[in-house]
Amino acid sequence: MEQDQTPSEKQGHPPAQAILHEVRTAENSAAHLLPKLQSMKESNYHLTLLDVGAGSGTISVSFAKLIPNGHVTGVDLNPNILPRARAVAEMAGVKNIEFQQGNVYKLPFADETFDVTFCHQVLIHIGTPWDALREMLRVTKRGGIVAAREGDYESECVWPELPELCKFHKLMAGLMSAGGGTPTAGRQLLSWALKVGVERSQITLSYSTSSYHTPSDKKICSQGLCDQLRGGSLREKALKFGLGTENDLEEMAKAWEEWAKRDDASLAMLHGEILVQK
């Protein structure tokens, strides 16, 4: 799929829609896993961790820093994002990491390869998330951990409630569903783990939040969403599925620009989190 890469992607620059994802770290997106990771590290100096759907690799890189004597593998379905992930690792001076192309339904690893297998905002986008969890369990060692964190898009709170932001919310939910995903992934995560035969007693469930409300947060968020509405894959899909006109998308982008300027603005969402003890 090399021919699909833009010149900027070839140089390891982030595609527009990735900017918003690059604020993600293990600390803000995998906090539920960190105490367990710390205790595992104490008894196993050379932990191996797989980050599924690694994208730009910012979470993977922060995991690699947390286990400096261990090793992190990041996989993503989209090979075009891999140069950016490698550039992120290089800029951070992180060596104990590698990125490769991989499909969560058919991970390119033997059974029981990793101590920890993690994903963030992956299961929400796919048709049979329980099959992905089964595959993540397969590549995880006995005694290891499968961890997932998925947003619950229907819990999203935006203020002020500008009409175009409400339309944007519906657009995003529509796109997720049109792509076979589940906008209410966060609340269903536990049920998906139970569906593949994991005992309830092996699963720790928690909920956390992500939010944007400081001036810099709002700028990153607005810019990321405007880029997607004006030129990213979101725009392409919205037009393809007939979920909005070019004019609708431009009105939404303007509303996000207005939102970012307002003192009373915030955006928040619930995320479901599971830790599965294999």
Place this chain on the structure above:
Amino acid sequence: MEQDQTPSEKQGHPPAQAILHEVRTAENSAAHLLPKLQSMKESNYHLTLLDVGAGSGTISVSFAKLIPNGHVTGVDLNPNILPRARAVAEMAGVKNIEFQQGNVYKLPFADETFDVTFCHQVLIHIGTPWDALREMLRVTKRGGIVAAREGDYESECVWPELPELCKFHKLMAGLMSAGGGTPTAGRQLLSWALKVGVERSQITLSYSTSSYHTPSDKKICSQGLCDQLRGGSLREKALKFGLGTENDLEEMAKAWEEWAKRDDASLAMLHGEILVQK
């Protein structure tokens, strides 16, 4: 209003609808305030804290434990709950606390009385929450803190999505609105503080979650809601406002009983939180 008390309330036992509230502590319901409280305590040994809408007093009592050389005052509009709050304090062996009747719109205290003024799930229920915030600011010393945490009911995530639980969600939102409250309080908290003239730079906004998913959590939650549906003030108001029939309420109670038995069940909600530096 003594004549409205039930015999059990006179003995300081919780009314049915209070059971669900009594799992609340400063740790789980005011976590955003605790680091600030700790730093204030270091420079002021005798902090005074006002807990507005203290209810059964479990949050107030845990605040009192955190500032053993300070003093906590809990006020509630409903005088019938005060004996229970005093019993909770006595059972905990906490002495640096008092409870009294009080209206958040007209707090019975002089200007600049408290170092910290706090409320939890109060502003969501009232008609002009910004007036309550203005009053809380009035009784707070210069250099002190006003802190609030309010749920955003529209962010609530329940699983499994039994039809009667969806009806219950609508009933609760309807009751809140019928009573003059704001189901989307959490996302609006910041805007309310700005509305009374506080500068954005004086306000720290955050979001957190509450959730029920362990067997004991689910039992407490289901029992508390069933009690309210079968005999509490929720039932009374639902019937009064024509928001449900007796049969509807019984079906909802049965659904909560079924929910509590299911391994895949959870209930979660976003809360908005502000700290205002006066």
